[in-house]
Amino acid sequence: MKKLILFLSTLLIGWNSYSQQNKNALKEAIKNNTQLEAVINHYKKEDNQDKLRAAYFLIANMNSKGTYSNDLVDSKGISVDFNISNFENEATEKKWLDSVTTVRGKLNEKEIFLPDSKHITSQFLIDNIDRAFEARQKSPFCKDLSEADFYEYILPYRVNTEKLESWRNSVLNDFSKAQKDSIYSFTTVLAAANYVDRIYQKRFEFGGNRYFKQKNVRSYSELLRDKAGKCDDMCNLVVFALRALGIPSGFDGIRYKRASNDVGHQWVFVLDTKTNKNYPFDALSNNGPGFFNLPYKNAPKVLRKQFALVLDASIKKDQSIIHPDFFEDNSLDVTSEYFETTNVAIALEKKYQEPLYLSIWHKGWWKPVDYFYESNQTTVTFKNVSKDNLYCLTKYRFFATEEINEPFIINRYGEIKYISSIGLKKDINLNDYVNKELKNAKNNAQVLDFETKTELYRKVVQENLKKDEWILFSKDSLKTNTLYLFVDESNKINKVFLLKNDGSVDWY
Template identity: 65%
Template sequence: MKNLIIFLLIFFISPNCFCQQNKNTLKQTIKNYPELEAVIKHYKKKDDNEKLKAVNFLIANIGSKGSYMYDLVDSNEKSVGYNISNFKDEMDEKKGLDSVADVRGKLYKKESFLPDLKNITAQFLIDNIDKAFEIREKSPFCKNLSDADFYEYILPYRVSTEKLENWRTLVLNNFTKAQLDSIYNFSTVLAATAYVNKIYEKRFSFGGNRYFKEKKVRSYSELLKDKLGKCDDMCNLMVLVLRALGIPSGSDYIRYKRASNDVGHSWCFILDTKTKHYYPFDPLSENGPGFFNLPYKNAPLVSRNQFAILSENSIKNDQSIIYHDLFEDNSKTVTNEYFETTDLVIPLNKKLQEPLYLSIWNNGWWKPITYFYNPNQNIAIFEKVSKTNLYCLTKYKYRTVEEVKEPFIIDKFGEIIHISSLPFKKDINLNDVQNKELKKAKNDTFILDFVTNVEICKRVIEENDQKDQWILSSNLNIRTNTLYHFIDKSTHIKKIFLIKNDGSVDWY
């Protein structure tokens, strides 16, 4: 054991290592989990230093990774075999579950977590490592692939919290020899990925908004069986396929779309080792490789899923102080790859012994997108923040978000514009504003003062001989350079806007 640990640590201090665990943690991990020790012994016996480095990377970053299991059970905790894809829509799902409840009684959600450290086997890791190295040698799209990129975009044995399975073999068995030859005969990784994408478009598709509520992350075999899912499912499926084929890939996502009430979105990317360029694409869609256009203007934060544990996430394992959406989040920020960004330095009145969050207005409240934590500083620093957005510095306490300072706008030059210091304000007739969204608003659309939440006016299509008008409430006026909350109850749209002195509208 002692020799194994010393041997392993040699790789951890080498310049090619990308791990974050310290020596004591690594030593304890190997000591406590004999399956991991068996993998090290296997490659040490073969004197395979390259695969030993790969083992080191996986062990050092295995951390709290594992499989989340979600099920629906009866009072005896027996599964009722629930699968959302067995129902054609929400009404059909409710009818089906009601019929099950009539026989089995009240149904309960059951969640469990299977940590990889306790459940992964030596043979599973060995098979995964061997197949990853085999495809690295075979695939022309891995030529000149660095070890760092190989470790992140080919080697990992999982992409999320799906159940463990030998997906590399399953993927390759789903292709004919002719198809594999076609893939590797393409001269560009874009063409090869587009070819693979077309094949899987026929096997899996978007299943509708009802899938957004599903927490379960499905494995490759489960995805192909169910054939339907949300964008996360489509990403996971395509990443598994591409990595099995030796095409370096991963996924990016946004949690919130500006100040709207929409859900976020996930998409894939591939790495072209010839150009060293990342190409994003929506998997299983016509917005495929080479034709990607992110339809969300200036999303506040774009994140990239990582297998490696990131050093800046050191407090993300403390559930008592971290916002729940960011707890154990192992992503890195790549907003600057998609939008113009700036680095923010915000002065504080005093040093705070808790994380501060940069929040975006979403669906009626401030939602944290990233945090800063340094109790020894009286400033808050946020890097790579998207421009032309509305933000607020907040605290998270007792499951509520509190404003630390008033909301502010980051303009196109990267300057912070505080709400109270917006330029000269003047009264304006909203009916004269030439903005399509305001002009096309329907009945049951209201405008509230953003700060006081008081109704300023409402949209009236036809009432008392007035048609297509914004009618002021009481004696209140609409003013330029003031934030307002636009709420369309019929479409559930909630947005923030201000009208500038020239009559143009900025939406946030």
């Protein structure tokens, strides 16, 4: 024990710039771990302080990092070797699954987590650090790169929860000397990133909506083997390549889009050290770096994946009180880089001993996008909140979300406007509103009262009678500045809208 204490005290000399939390994490990670201790000893023996600090960073932030593996197994727990990329479409996938089920019985999903702290080897970590430093030295795009940005956008040995592999060597072997020379000859990081992105456009493509249900995060070699996937996969592939080549990069994303039932989206960014700005772009698309326009109006939160652990986030490890979306979440809120944001404070009518959530409407209910927690809290505060959005304060218990107060809009001035207090409410006829989405609604689409969910209007489309209108199903007419639900079961649409006095419609 005395030997361990002496080793750790010696280890932390010269690391005073790191927080006590990271120092504690480092102590805990190295304790009884000969592989990680060997990495530290290796760079101490080399007397390489730069790589030693890099090793400190990776090890101190390794907690909760690991490989998640999701597999389909039969009743005996034996894998059926399912790979979604083996099938041309959902129909052939279903046919194969049905045939396997007939022979091997009901299939179940099996999830395995392999923590890096127990499975990473010293040689793997040393190779990753050495290759990362080589990339930094060779790349003109790492000139003037700060140590903090190097640690986050070049150094990490993984980009997500994929299996561990030597992807840096694989990337470099995939590029000829002429191609690497071309990359490093570009005068801007945008041109270099675009060049790399176009090379991988020929090797990987978007595989369709059926990939959205896939939980497995694939490694570099697996992505190139399968050749198709969703936007997350495309981001991972491009970030692997960019970081291996010494182009500082990462990825941002949104869980929910305003006025949409679609899944979220992720995109890549590159850091330009000349301007100290991040330039986002959709991976493997023609919308390359420098030409990116986020096509989603006022997404409530934009989150950045990062390797460094978020400080003071102990609540995120408490499954008894935290919503699953936030459990051990290590994302960084970068909403203000994309949208106008504000900080809001909401007074509570009583004290709460549990986290409260800022939620938006998505797929038929309130979904949390941020949380606040203080013991005996009488006011909740949320930072970096996107303006011009509909929100509701909620709590989470027994796997269900409950409303705390009535919905409110944070307007473009950053003011909280509860729906009941928004302007004059006038009676209107839905057919008088010239709105593309309402006009193009399919037959039997409905407008419901937001609170009671009772039907108020139904769309009737009869081509033979040239009839296309909204029919009132209630004695009460609609009112302006009031929330209603637009439901189209055939297209799986469930959105909130508000009819304004000027004849326009706001969708949320």
